[in-house]
Amino acid sequence: MRPALAALSRILAAVNRAALWVAGIGLVMMTAFIAWQVFGRYVMNQSPSWTEPASLLLMSWFILLGSAVGVREGNHLGFEIALHYATPGLRQIMLAVTEILVLAFGCAMAWYGTVLAAETWSASMPGLPIPQGMDYVPLAAGGTLIALFSLEKLVCLLLAGEAVPLVRPDEPHLVTVKD
Amino acid sequence: MEVWVLFGVFTLLLLIGTPVAFCLGIASLATVLYMGLPPIVVFQQLNSGMNAFAMMAIPFFIYAGDLMMRGGIADRLIRLAAGFVGHLRGGLGQVNVVASTLFGGISGSAIADASAIGGIMIPQMEKRGYAKDYSVNVTVNSAIIALLIPPSHNMIIYSIAAGGTISVADLFTAGVVPGILLAAALMVAAYVVAVRRGYPADPFPGFRMLAYFFVAAVPGILLIFIIFGGVRSGVFTAAESSCIAVIYALLVTLFVYRELDWSGFVEATLGAVRTTAMVLLVIGTASAFGWLMAFLQVPQATIALMKTVSDNPIVVLLLINVILLVLGTFMDMAPMIIICTPIFLPVIKAFGIDPVHFGVILILNAGIGLNTPPVGSVLFVGCAVGKITIGEAMRTIWPFLGASVFVLLLVTYVPALSLWLPAMFR
Amino acid sequence: QTTLRSADIHPDGYPTVEAVKYFGQLLDKKTNGRYKVQVFHSAQLGQEKDTIEQTRFGVIDLNRINMGPFNNLIPETLVPSLPFIFRSVDHMRKTMDGPIGDEILKAFEPHGLVALAFYDSGARSFYNSKRSINMPADLKGMKVRVIQSDLFLDMVNALGANATPMPPGEVYSALQTGVVDGAENNWPSYDSFRHFEVAKFYSLTEHSMSPEVLVMSKRSFDKLSPDDQNAVRETAKESVVKMRELWEAREKEAEKKIRASGSQINNVDKQPFIDAMKPVYEKYAKDPKVKDLVSRIQAMN
Ligand code: NA
Ligand code: NA
Numbered sequence: 001m002r003p004a005l006a007a008l009s010r011i012l013a014a015v016n017r018a019a020l021w022v023a024g025i026g027l028v029m030m031t032a033f034i035a036w037q038v039f040g041r042y043v044m045n046q047s048p049s050w051t052e053p054a055s056l057l058l059m060s061w062f063i064l065l066g067s068a069v070g071v072r073e074g075n076h077l078g079f080e081i082a083l084h085y086a087t088p089g090l091r092q093i094m095l096a097v098t099e100i101l102v103l104a105f106g107c108a109m110a111w112y113g114t115v116l117a118a119e120t121w122s123a124s125m126p127g128l129p130i131p132q133g134m135d136y137v138p139l140a141a142g143g144t145l146i147a148l149f150s151l152e153k154l155v156c157l158l159l160a161g162e163a164v165p166l167v168r169p170d171e172p173h174l175v176t177v178k179d
Numbered sequence: 180m181e182v183w184v185l186f187g188v189f190t191l192l193l194l195i196g197t198p199v200a201f202c203l204g205i206a207s208l209a210t211v212l213y214m215g216l217p218p219i220v221v222f223q224q225l226n227s228g229m230n231a232f233a234m235m236a237i238p239f240f241i242y243a244g245d246l247m248m249r250g251g252i253a254d255r256l257i258r259l260a261a262g263f264v265g266h267l268r269g270g271l272g273q274v275n276v277v278a279s280t281l282f283g284g285i286s287g288s289a290i291a292d293a294s295a296i297g298g299i300m301i302p303q304m305e306k307r308g309y310a311k312d313y314s315v316n317v318t319v320n321s322a323i324i325a326l327l328i329p330p331s332h333n334m335i336i337y338s339i340a341a342g343g344t345i346s347v348a349d350l351f352t353a354g355v356v357p358g359i360l361l362a363a364a365l366m367v368a369a370y371v372v373a374v375r376r377g378y379p380a381d382p383f384p385g386f387r388m389l390a391y392f393f394v395a396a397v398p399g400i401l402l403i404f405i406i407f408g409g410v411r412s413g414v415f416t417a418a419e420s421s422c423i424a425v426i427y428a429l430l431v432t433l434f435v436y437r438e439l440d441w442s443g444f445v446e447a448t449l450g451a452v453r454t455t456a457m458v459l460l461v462i463g464t465a466s467a468f469g470w471l472m473a474f475l476q477v478p479q480a481t482i483a484l485m486k487t488v489s490d491n492p493i494v495v496l497l498l499i500n501v502i503l504l505v506l507g508t509f510m511d512m513a514p515m516i517i518i519c520t521p522i523f524l525p526v527i528k529a530f531g532i533d534p535v536h537f538g539v540i541l542i543l544n545a546g547i548g549l550n551t552p553p554v555g556s557v558l559f560v561g562c563a564v565g566k567i568t569i570g571e572a573m574r575t576i577w578p579f580l581g582a583s584v585f586v587l588l589l590v591t592y593v594p595a596l597s598l599w600l601p602a603m604f605r
Numbered sequence: 606q607t608t609l610r611s612a613d614i615h616p617d618g619y620p621t622v623e624a625v626k627y628f629g630q631l632l633d634k635k636t637n638g639r640y641k642v643q644v645f646h647s648a649q650l651g652q653e654k655d656t657i658e659q660t661r662f663g664v665i666d667l668n669r670i671n672m673g674p675f676n677n678l679i680p681e682t683l684v685p686s687l688p689f690i691f692r693s694v695d696h697m698r699k700t701m702d703g704p705i706g707d708e709i710l711k712a713f714e715p716h717g718l719v720a721l722a723f724y725d726s727g728a729r730s731f732y733n734s735k736r737s738i739n740m741p742a743d744l745k746g747m748k749v750r751v752i753q754s755d756l757f758l759d760m761v762n763a764l765g766a767n768a769t770p771m772p773p774g775e776v777y778s779a780l781q782t783g784v785v786d787g788a789e790n791n792w793p794s795y796d797s798f799r800h801f802e803v804a805k806f807y808s809l810t811e812h813s814m815s816p817e818v819l820v821m822s823k824r825s826f827d828k829l830s831p832d833d834q835n836a837v838r839e840t841a842k843e844s845v846v847k848m849r850e851l852w853e854a855r856e857k858e859a860e861k862k863i864r865a866s867g868s869q870i871n872n873v874d875k876q877p878f879i880d881a882m883k884p885v886y887e888k889y890a891k892d893p894k895v896k897d898l899v900s901r902i903q904a905m906n
Contacts, residue, residue, distance in 0.1 A: 023456070024448040027238060034235065034422035038415050045746065047769040049758050056230050059238065063229055063463070066456025067200070075457055076198030083196040094195040101197065101205050108208060112222040120658070123678035126753045127770060132677070139226050220664045227655050232772050335777055338799065341616065348802050416775055416784050473649040474610075520647070 005155065012072070012152050019145060020069045023062035030058040049127040057134060064142025071102065072149040092157065099154040106150055109143025182475050185210040185468070199552075199559075200457075204464035207471050221467045228466025229459045232418055237290050237458060239421030242451040243428045244298025244564070249447050250432025250439040252299075252399040259389075259396040266383040269373020271307060272317045273366055275300045279321035280328060280362045289512075289549055290458065293322035293557045295424075297564040308379055311567045312575045313372060319561035319572070320579035321365050323546040326512075327358030327539070336516050337538045341524055345534045349601040353535050356600055357543060357590045364582040372578050398431045454563050458556060469515075478506065482522050492530040496591050499523060500544060507548015508555070515545045532594075539590055539597040547583050550576070608641045609825065611667035612656040614648040620793075620855050621669045621724050621817060622646045624848035628819070631840045636833060642667065661717035663824030669724060672815050673754050681712040683889055684898045686815040688760045689879045691902070697725060697814045698849075700902050708898070710818070718820040721841035724848045726791055727856055728811035730873075732800060733787025734780060737871045738808035741765055741881045750776050750788040756889060760812070761789075763885050764878065773798070780804045789813075796859035807863065807870045810878055819844075 037051035070076045083091055113136050121133035189206035193199070207221045246252075267273060279296050297318040304314040326333055334350040384392070405427060409415050415423060432439040439447075472478065485498050506515060519541065527537045549557035552569055558576075562569050590596050609629070613622050622644055629642025645665075650656050653670050660668040675682040684690065691697035700706060701723045713720040731738050731749070738744055744766040751757040753770045761768035769785050779785045780803040787804055789812070795801055819841055826834060864870065890899050 020449055020452065023452045024445070027242060027448055027452055027455075030235070031239070031242070031422055031425050034239075034419055035426050038419050038423065041748065041767070041769065042414070045767060047748070047767055049753075049755075049768070049770050052232060052753065052770060055235060056232065059235060059459075060226065060230060062238075062452055063456050063459045066452045067460040070453065070457055070460070073453075075453055076200055076460070082194050097195055098192070098197040098201075101192070102201050105201055105205050105208060108218060109222055109225075112219045113226075115219060116223060116226075116658070119661070126677060126755055127758075135230070136222075136226060139222055217662045217664055219662055220659055223655060223658055224651065227651060232775070335775075348799070414784075416771075416779055418775070470650060473645065 005159070009152065009156075012149065015145070016069055016072045016149070019065040023065040023069070026058045026062035026065075030055045030062075033058070053125055053127045057128075057138075060135065060138040061141075064138045065145065068142050068145035068149055071106075071146050072152070096154065096157055099150050099157060102150040103147050103154060106143050106145075106147030110140050110147060111143070113137070113139030113141075113143050181210055181214050182477060182480075184213045185471055185475070189468070200460040200464050203461070203468045207464065207467040210471055220470070224467040224470040225463040228469075229463040234459065234462070236418050236421040237294065238451060238455040239425050240290075240292075241294040241298065241454050241458075241560075241564075242447065243421065243424040244295045245447040245451045246425065246428040246432060246439070246444075247399070248298055248302060249443045250428060251436040252402070252428060252431055255392070255396040255399055255436075259392040259400075262384050262389045262392045266380055267370075268380050269309075269369055269378040270380065271300065271304045271309060272313070272369035272373055272378070275304070275314070275317045276321040276324075276362055276366050276369060279318070280324050280358070289322040289325050289546060289557045290560055292325040293319050293560045294454075294564060296322065297561050301561075301565045307381075310376070311565045312571050313376065313378075315561045315565040315567055315572050316576050316579045317365070317369050318565070319550050319557050320368075320576070320583055321362065322557050322561070323543070323549065323583065324358050324361050324365075326542050326546045327354035327361060331542070333512055333516060333542055333545075334538065337520055337541060341520050341534060341538075345538060349535050350538050352601040353539050353597040354542070356596050357539055357586065360589065360596065361543070361583065361586045364586050365579060368578045368582040372575075398435050402427050402431070454560070457563060458560055461559065462556060478519055478522055482526065486526070492532065493592070495526070495530055496532070496540075499527070500540070500587065500591060503541065503544040504548065504551075507545050508551040512545050512549060512556075515548070516541060533598060535601060536594045536597045540587070543583075543587050543590060547580070547587065550580065550583075606639055606641060608643050609666040609821075611642055611644045611669065612648075612650045612659070612665055613644060613646045613669045614653055614656075615669075616647045619646070620848055620851035621726075623851050624724060624844050625667065625669055625819065627847045628840055628844035631843060632836065635836045635840060640833070640837075657718075660820060660822045663822045666822050666825040667819065668822075669817060669819050671817050673752060673757075675713075675716075676754060676756055678716060679712050680892045680895050681709045681898065683756065684709065684895055684902065686756055686813065687889060687899065688812045688882050688885060689875065690899065691814045694725070694728060694814060696905065697816065700905060701725065701816055702845075705898060705901060713818075713820060714823065717823045719823050719826040721819045721821055721838060722845050723816040723818055724845065725814065725816035725852070727793070727814070727852065728809075729789050729791050729813040729815075730808060730810045731787055731789045731812070732795055732804045732807040732868075734783070734804045735786050735806065737806050737869055738810065739871065739873060740877055747787055748785045750779065750785040756885070757813075759885050759888060760882065764881050776800065777803065792856045792859040792863070796863055801863050801866055801868050805868050807868050808873050809871065810873050810875065812878060 033051045033055045037048055040046055040048045040051075067076075083094060086094060116136035117133035117140060119133070120136065121131045123132040124130065125132045125134065185206055188209045189202050192202040192205060197205070204221065204225065208218055211218050211221055275296060278300065279292055297315070301311065301314045301318060305311055325331070331351070331354060334354065338345045338350060402424060405423065409420055409423065429439075482502070485495075485502060488498060489495055503515075503519065506519065523541070524534060524537070528534065549555055552558065552573070558569065558572060562572050611625050613619070613625065615621050625642060625644050629644070632640050632642060650659065650665065653674055656665065656668050657670055657674055659665045672682045672686050676686060685697070685701065691700065701709075706723060710720040710723075731744070733747060733749070735747060736743060741764045744764045747766045748769050749761050749766040750771045751761050751768045753772075758768045758770060771779060771785065776785070776788055777799060780788065780800055788800060790798070790800070795807060801807070821837065826837070829837065886899070890896050
């Protein structure tokens with residue numbers, strides 16, 4: 001059981017790293033696009049119409065991929081007072097409930113993101129020659145990753161009996177923020 | 180009943196330690212399922228909530244701040260500021276407030292202000308022996324000044340929500356005096372707390388050193404002028420200016436200071452992604468939550484209740500302020516303005532209160548709400564940048580929150596503070 | 606009793622909002638109080654793109670929307686949005702009230718929407734902070750804000766200006782600071798967005814008379830009995846009369862106020878502008894359905 005879990009964890013760590021890098025490249029590209037928009041308006045005297053929708057699309061990608069990374073790394077802000085004072089057994093239950101709900105939310109996000117993309121696929125996006133449904137693909141992808149990562153944490157918590165490593169109830173803090 | 184599902188699930192999840200972004204999203208999803216509405220609407224709102232062009236200022240200013248921090252711009256700026264006012268008690272606190280006011284004149288976004296100023300100031304203040312909670316609290320509270328000092332896109336949202344019957348020019352001008360007042364009140368609060376905690380007062384470095392610090396800091400200072408001048412003269416919009424800040428910071432650190440290497444660049448980029456994703460996911464799920472509140476007519480019900488309580492304008496304004504402060508703890512700025520304006524405006528007009536005056540009250544009030552959990556985006560950004568917990572910040576936020584609420588009351592009950600300047604321009 | 610939920614991005618008191626409220630009162634009467642309409646105005650439920658999807662999914666029942674968001678989806682909706690397609694407001698109303706209008710309304714059905722009636726919103730003209738526009742050449746090199754729509758973008762570029770897409774919330778300060786030199790809209794919006802404060806030249810090009818449309822969710826519509834469906838359709842058409850009264854009053858009020866505010870307003874010889882639209886028609890009136898509708902509209906008296 002444990003070697004299999006460890007192997008899976010290594011794969012997901014690689015997925016996490018890839019998602020983070022894609023998100024980072026998205027941010028750099030978004031910077032380039034908006035800079036091009038300003039440059040185009042003055043130097044070329046022509047405003048490119050694709051820069052705004054393209055940057056918004058990139059922003060969706062890096063927010064949702066970054067959010068999934070945040071789930072795995074425990075970056076998201078929350079109130080952890082009760083976790084801090086709960087008995088170990090209760091804490092285990094509270095953490096499990098959170099992971100189950102986040103897993104369900106991630107699945108719903110993936111599913112409805114796909115439905116939204118499919119429903120809006122036939123129209124093209126104003127300003128960009130791509131389907132409008134592309135707007136919702138990040139939602140589907142981010143939701144899938146969120147579900148995957150919270151499932152990993154849930155499995156570690158329940159089967160392997162490990163506390164989710166990134167919530168540290170032994171330290172007097174309410175929020176986990178990692179650099 | 181639906182309202183209880185929404186708030187009940189939210190509170191319960193908050194208590195068991197579920198991250199706030201998911202508390203909001205899951206509570207919305209549960210309510211929609213309970214009502215038999217298509218759940219798809221939750222995710223549609225989540226997506227559109229984070230997908231506004233103006234939101235781009237958030238990642239860009241966070242990114243620019245990160246680059247300035249790692250690339251040596253911030254160090255030199257702070258050294259200069261410390262040279263100027265560091266010999267005062269809690270000098271860096273004062274510098275933080277003034278810098279926020281300046282930046283507020285550029286960005287119009289409190290979140291951008293908190294991330295840009297906080298990204299530079301908080302680590303520097305820590306180096307100089309200021310406790311992080313103090314630095315974070317000065318940062319997040321002074322960030323609200325950005326909403327009052329023009330330009331402020333929230334004023335335009337208010338004008339449009341009010342049916343366009345209110346002059347944006349008047350609203351912009353009306354925010355100036357309250358903005359300066361807020362800055363002054365926060366400087367006093369920062370001073371008092373600094374004295375109590377015995378924060379350092381550096382020796383005055385002498386004019387030769389000051390000149391040296393100034394020359395070293397010129398490329399950084401230039402950025403403020405580029406952004407300020409660029410936006411004021413119309414070279415680019417406020418949202419675009421945040422991107423220019425990134426490019427400029429990158430150029431300066433690469434070619435002038437030469438302090439940013441490849442790994443520093445990667446760290447800054449990935450760090451900005453992590454922080455931005457965290458903040459914008461909350462904004463997304465809060466939009467879904469806000470959509471449900473509008474759908475269930477929560478604000479309207481609140482006001483109907485309020486109207487049965489009193490018919491005295493002073494009491495009504497106080498009540499409105501209390502309701503706005505409470506709503507502000509749960510809601511983000513834009514949805515709050517959009518939902519509350521059409522409801523409160525007829526009420527305040529009936530009591531003879533000027534809509535321009537009310538706009539300033541609403542913006543300041545919603546701004547204070549940005550620093551109150553559970554939904555306090557500016558506080559979240561400040562805590563994320565300062566790497567402290569919300570609890571730590573909340574424990575010592577009271578003098579600053581008190582100063583802000585004091586200014587809110589002053590602005591509420593002295594209409595001239597808002598209305599005098601616009602009248603001068605007419 | 607059933608409450609039908611309706612969305613509108615305009616604030617309370619705006620002609621379209623009041624017209625849908627009036628539609629609700631009529632429907633209430635006609636169905637003996639079985640159906641009521643509740644209007645969520647001021648974009649409480651989101652921007653148009655969002656509420657259109659909400660209507661298609663049956664989250665809300667009614668929606669008062671622009672045709673613009675459908676241009677890339679339903680080719681027929683392009684027709685009334687084409688620049689200078691109508692010679693006058695009367696020509697537009699006659700067209701949209703007749704069989705051509707009905708044809709366009711029907712085109713919404715395959716997309717989960719039952720289009721009930723057109724709510725026209727006057728004519729859009731250019732305004733800017735630089736000079737009066739008399740000829741297309743006056744627009745040359747000017748940065749003009751347009752809505753995020755390919756059609757509007759191509760139209761403004763065809764006139765020699767530099768079309769700059771921008772969300773509505775940023776336009777005021779963009780005009781004020783000179784990020785853009787001008788924009789285009791109808792009288793009430795030129796007034797209510799306060800753009801007349803920062804762009805003093807309003808030139809009556811009347812280049813677009815694209816009407817707005819009241820739609821119902823097909824999912825909600827199919828739940829109604831055939832009698833109630835007819836009642837909804839009839840009532841919607843009846844509300845158009847009221848809508849036009851309200852609109853004209855609002856338009857006059859806005860015009861009076863702006864003329865008093867010191868804006869420079871000028872009439873325009875439209876022919877050179879119409880001539881400049883050739884490439885736009887070549888690009889957008891390619892679809893045979895669109896081509897046919899265009900020629901039928903132009904042939905009308
Ligand atoms: Na500002
Ligand atoms: Na809040």
